[in-house]
Amino acid sequence: MATESSYYVPDQSRLPIFAALGFGSMAVGAGSWVQGGSPMIFLAGALLMALVLYTWFSTVIGENMAGMNNAQVKRSYVWGMSWFIFSEVMFFACFFGALFYVRTLALPWLGGEGKGVPTNDVLWHGFEATWPLFQTPDQVAHGESAQFIGPEAIIDPWHVPLLNTIILLSSSVTVHFAHTAIKNNNRSGFTRWLGLTWVLGIVFVAFQIAEYHEAYSELGLTLASGIFGTTFFMLTGFHGAHVTLGTIMLFIQWLRGLKGHFKPDDNFGFEASSWYWHFVDVVWVGLFIFVYVLGS
Amino acid sequence: MAHGPAKGIGRWIFTTNHKDIGTLYLWFSFAMFLLGGFFAMVIRAELFEPGMQIVRPEFFNQMTTMHGLVMVFGAIMPAFVGLANWMIPMMIGAPDMALPRMNNLSFWILPFAFAILASTLFMEGGAPNFGWTFYAPLSTTYAPPSVNYFIFGVHIMGASSIMGSINIIATVLNLRAPGMTLMKMPLFVWTWLITAFLLVAVMPVLAGAVTMMLMDVNFGTSFFNAAGGGDPVLFQHVFWFFGHPEVYIIILPAFGVISAIIPAFSRKPLFGYSSMVYATAAIAFLSFIVWAHHMFTVGMPLTGELYFMYATMLIAVPTGVKVFNWISTMFRGAMTFETPMLFAIAFVILFTMGGFTGLMLSIAPSDIQYHDTYFVVAHFHYVMVAGAVFSGTAAVYYWLPKWCGKMYDETMGKLQFWIAFIGFNITFFPQHFLGLAGMPRRYADYALQFADWNMVSSIGAFIYGAAQLLFLFNVIRTIVAGKPVTEPKTWEGAEGLEWTLPTPAPYHTFSTPPEVK
Numbered sequence: 001m002a003t004e005s006s007y008y009v010p011d012q013s014r015l016p017i018f019a020a021l022g023f024g025s026m027a028v029g030a031g032s033w034v035q036g037g038s039p040m041i042f043l044a045g046a047l048l049m050a051l052v053l054y055t056w057f058s059t060v061i062g063e064n065m066a067g068m069n070n071a072q073v074k075r076s077y078v079w080g081m082s083w084f085i086f087s088e089v090m091f092f093a094c095f096f097g098a099l100f101y102v103r104t105l106a107l108p109w110l111g112g113e114g115k116g117v118p119t120n121d122v123l124w125h126g127f128e129a130t131w132p133l134f135q136t137p138d139q140v141a142h143g144e145s146a147q148f149i150g151p152e153a154i155i156d157p158w159h160v161p162l163l164n165t166i167i168l169l170s171s172s173v174t175v176h177f178a179h180t181a182i183k184n185n186n187r188s189g190f191t192r193w194l195g196l197t198w199v200l201g202i203v204f205v206a207f208q209i210a211e212y213h214e215a216y217s218e219l220g221l222t223l224a225s226g227i228f229g230t231t232f233f234m235l236t237g238f239h240g241a242h243v244t245l246g247t248i249m250l251f252i253q254w255l256r257g258l259k260g261h262f263k264p265d266d267n268f269g270f271e272a273s274s275w276y277w278h279f280v281d282v283v284w285v286g287l288f289i290f291v292y293v294l295g296s
Numbered sequence: 297m298a299h300g301p302a303k304g305i306g307r308w309i310f311t312t313n314h315k316d317i318g319t320l321y322l323w324f325s326f327a328m329f330l331l332g333g334f335f336a337m338v339i340r341a342e343l344f345e346p347g348m349q350i351v352r353p354e355f356f357n358q359m360t361t362m363h364g365l366v367m368v369f370g371a372i373m374p375a376f377v378g379l380a381n382w383m384i385p386m387m388i389g390a391p392d393m394a395l396p397r398m399n400n401l402s403f404w405i406l407p408f409a410f411a412i413l414a415s416t417l418f419m420e421g422g423a424p425n426f427g428w429t430f431y432a433p434l435s436t437t438y439a440p441p442s443v444n445y446f447i448f449g450v451h452i453m454g455a456s457s458i459m460g461s462i463n464i465i466a467t468v469l470n471l472r473a474p475g476m477t478l479m480k481m482p483l484f485v486w487t488w489l490i491t492a493f494l495l496v497a498v499m500p501v502l503a504g505a506v507t508m509m510l511m512d513v514n515f516g517t518s519f520f521n522a523a524g525g526g527d528p529v530l531f532q533h534v535f536w537f538f539g540h541p542e543v544y545i546i547i548l549p550a551f552g553v554i555s556a557i558i559p560a561f562s563r564k565p566l567f568g569y570s571s572m573v574y575a576t577a578a579i580a581f582l583s584f585i586v587w588a589h590h591m592f593t594v595g596m597p598l599t600g601e602l603y604f605m606y607a608t609m610l611i612a613v614p615t616g617v618k619v620f621n622w623i624s625t626m627f628r629g630a631m632t633f634e635t636p637m638l639f640a641i642a643f644v645i646l647f648t649m650g651g652f653t654g655l656m657l658s659i660a661p662s663d664i665q666y667h668d669t670y671f672v673v674a675h676f677h678y679v680m681v682a683g684a685v686f687s688g689t690a691a692v693y694y695w696l697p698k699w700c701g702k703m704y705d706e707t708m709g710k711l712q713f714w715i716a717f718i719g720f721n722i723t724f725f726p727q728h729f730l731g732l733a734g735m736p737r738r739y740a741d742y743a744l745q746f747a748d749w750n751m752v753s754s755i756g757a758f759i760y761g762a763a764q765l766l767f768l769f770n771v772i773r774t775i776v777a778g779k780p781v782t783e784p785k786t787w788e789g790a791e792g793l794e795w796t797l798p799t800p801a802p803y804h805t806f807s808t809p810p811e812v813k
Binding site: 015017024034091101146224226233 | 302306307309310311312390391392394395396397398400401404405407408409411412441444445447448449451452455458461462463465466467469470471496497498499500501503504505507508510511513514515516517518519521522523524525526527529530533534537595597804807808
């Protein structure tokens with residue numbers, strides 16, 4: 001509820017139209033790129049988008065430092081970030097839902113359970129539903145000529161994934177320490193803990209890349225290796241992309257910390273990034289349990 | 297803040313003003329409405345007689361698909377976002393939307409998204425032809441190459457919707473004037489708050505659905521391919537988890553508009569305000585747990601069919617509360633029947649009919665007969681057209697004097713109403729008969745016994761289409777040469793903060809928040 005007398009409404013801005021142009025070029029460029037066209041339009045759009053985001057955030061930070069944002073304006077940014085994270089939650093919910101549906105309903109039906117008796121008998125005779133799925137229905141029906149060849153093995157949850165769990169959970173703690181430090185006006189503590197957090201983020205992504213490399217080169221676990229590979233790579237892949245984005249966000253906040261942007265009571269840029277970081281952490285816990293541990 | 301609008305085209309491209317952006321949304325949605333309407337005219341012209349006359353069957357499929365996509369995502373949704381932009385800040389006493397620059401971005405993504413979608417018509421292999429519900433494997437294994445552009449178009453359109461919704465939530469929760477408690481907000485604001493929540497919840501799921509399609513088409517995944525262990529029915533679950541809330545996203549703001557107009561022309565406060573709020577919330581909640589009633593014929597287990605049948609029927613309860621409240625508001629009111637009120641009353645009657653046919657469709661054993669017939673087409677056009685579009689038209693006539701300080705011509709408005717009302721019913725009422733007699737939807741040709749009602753339906757469609765041109769004429773004539781009005785309250789019985797502002801509404805309003813008692 002408004003308690004302040006004036007709300008800062010920015011003047012006309014050239015930023016949004018360039019952002020829209022960036023979005024549009026990225027969409028057109030991606031459309032032609034996936035069809036074997038050149039990636040140039042997409043990359044140009046992405047570059048424009050990056051420039052716009054840099055300028056846009058600089059503008060907003062500048063406005064805040066110039067004291068144009070009263071408490072109410074700041075609250076709008078808080079609401080904005082919260083609901084953005086909620087939309088991300090629903091995006092992941094979609095892929096988790098697909099995983100649960102396939103495991104508990106679709107695959108057993110293909111294997112001849114319940115209403116799936118005729119499907120199994122007529123279309124995929126001999127197919128057995130297992131998880132992880134090493135033998136796709138395609139393989140059972142077409143043998144060597146199958147389009148989808150199941151993986152030979154899957155990632156062992158108790159090695160790299162466990163390590164990555166520890167890394168990401170620790171990074172959630174370190175980012176919290178950074179938050180506590182800035183609230184106590186402890187700048188060096190803030191820099192140290194936040195620096196450690198984004199380093200942990202990079203280590204996580206590096207391990208994830210190594211894991212993917214192993215999956216592709218040694219285990220035969222690929223996007224095209226049937227529904228296990230599909231759900232595995234889409235869930236962990238989107239999570240990895242979000243960790244990458246979160247790491248970039250935290251790195252930028254770290255640079256801003258070095259420049260002395262944050263005050264004990266005014267650090268929402270950092271706080272929003274740390275919320276995002278906690279969110280990717282929670283998603284990872286879900287992945288570790290449902291994709292890695294219960295999936296092996 | 298005291299300055300007026302900028303000069304020239306830059307005013308519209310760089311604007312951060314909620315009224316400008318609302319205007320942009322409204323004109324854009326009307327342009328899309330005409331485009332989608334043109335596609336509908338092609339469909340009805342082809343179906344005027346049995347046999348193939350005008351288009352090829354492949355192109356007919358593109359027309360049904362593009363008609364649905366353009367109308368749902370390009371016309372109806374942006375129209376209500378336009379109304380939200382114009383009205384919400386004025387209704388809650390806010391200076392603007394909470395995040396004005398993002399507001400501009402939300403709008404300007406849309407022309408790009410729909411230019412991409414429309415350009416697919418000229419691509420090799422043609423536009424998307426798999427229906428607006430884009431079921432796999434039609435949209436994956438058997439899709440035209442343009443499906444990739446469709447996917448990325450949906451992605452940026454979804455980003456626009458999510459940003460727009462976040463903005464609305466932030467505005468409503470954070471920018472209300474002192475004293476404007478949640479339960480004092482106009483119902484239009486309430487319905488939009490809940491709609492925005494639905495959008496933030498389900499647009500990411502739509503993004504997930506098209507992403508899965510993209511991966512299946514281009515990168516060898518098997519989400520919707522049983523050969524790899526996936527399931528085409530998974531697509532339908534994901535799509536309708538988005539799609540069912542989507543239909544309430546379309547209709548809830550319409551409820552809000554009707555809840556503003558009926559009290560104004562009945563000269564009585566809205567009957568059962570708080571029950572209206574709770575009913576809206578209940579509908580939104582139920583919308584998340586009923587999605588598979590669109591899929592009664594795909595072979596779900598019996599328990600699933602029963603659950604989704606009963607859960608769907610529950611929606612009739614809060615919807616019934618709303619219809620009851622609108623009628624009770626009119627009961628013993630000092631009613632007059634200006635154009636907005638005519639559209640509002642037609643909304644109540646025709647939407648209720650659409651609701652009843654929805655109840656018929658919710659009965660799983662009967663739905664097996666109705667499924668994918670013209671009965672379904674008739675049902676959802678009663679709620680989409682007589683529901684959403686009629687309420688949008690009512691809203692334009694109701695608030696147009698406030699927006700531009702000119703009064704529309706009442707006779708012309710009423711003329712448009714009666715042409716639209718009669719044309720609409722001639723178009724869609726016979727489609728109930730066609731569907732019950734077994735005519736399937738999305739077919740370019742049909743058996744001879746369906747000929748008569750199809751011809752009637754096509755004639756109605758041309759009448760209804762003409763009414764929209766008259767609507768355009770009315771609006772433009774009002775803006776250019778309407779009778780100027782200056783008193784803050786255009787309508788005697790209208791209530792709300794927007795009617796305390798000068799007419800036409802100044803470029804900036806409520807720079808300091810008003811006190812709400």
